[in-house]
Amino acid sequence: MLKPILTVLFLISVLNLSAQLQSAPASPALFMEGEVSTNVSERDMAISPNGTEMYYTLLANQNTFSTILYKQKLSNTKWSAPEVASFSGKFGDLEPAFSADGKKIFFSSNRPITGSTIKDYDIWYVEKVKDKWSEPKNMGAPINTDKDEFYPSLGVSGNLYFTAAYDKGVGKEDIYIA
Numbered sequence: 001m002l003k004p005i006l007t008v009l010f011l012i013s014v015l016n017l018s019a020q021l022q023s024a025p026a027s028p029a030l031f032m033e034g035e036v037s038t039n040v041s042e043r044d045m046a047i048s049p050n051g052t053e054m055y056y057t058l059l060a061n062q063n064t065f066s067t068i069l070y071k072q073k074l075s076n077t078k079w080s081a082p083e084v085a086s087f088s089g090k091f092g093d094l095e096p097a098f099s100a101d102g103k104k105i106f107f108s109s110n111r112p113i114t115g116s117t118i119k120d121y122d123i124w125y126v127e128k129v130k131d132k133w134s135e136p137k138n139m140g141a142p143i144n145t146d147k148d149e150f151y152p153s154l155g156v157s158g159n160l161y162f163t164a165a166y167d168k169g170v171g172k173e174d175i176y177i178a
Helices: 002-023
Strands: 041-047 053-060 065-072 093-098 104-109 122-129 149-154 160-164 174-177
Touching: 053 093, 065 093, 104 149, 122 149
Parallel strands: 041 093, 093 149
Antiparallel strands: 041 053, 053 065, 093 104, 104 122, 149 160, 160 174
């Protein structure tokens, strides 16, 4: 009895993979040209696990400022116009990354922890509360230090991966896990 069920599950998986491969372009192409990929500098895109939200970095004025933009999926093929994410726009924010459950976004920012003095880049996060993002929270020590921490990425296990240029590192910027 188990063998027919496994065979059906295997065939469904193959068909699903086949459909995904058929929808991918044969060669690299700009993503959403003119809407996301424009004549300015966009980078670091994160799409929510359920596929309905997109966040990405917009660099402006020769990398002197960065902000995180947000788009919402309106239908299977249409996305909303970009707007500055509710938690971004005042400081240098970049590199958004969703948690596996989509309830948190981690990002790098040079925002001050207290006061108004801009500092080095740290890892921050926001949490989704009743369909709105919380105020940004600094990850604190031991993740954040007096050096720059960048490129947060979350594993399904909950591990946080990020890069930093610590004095005792192996290379210029190394990958760390917490």
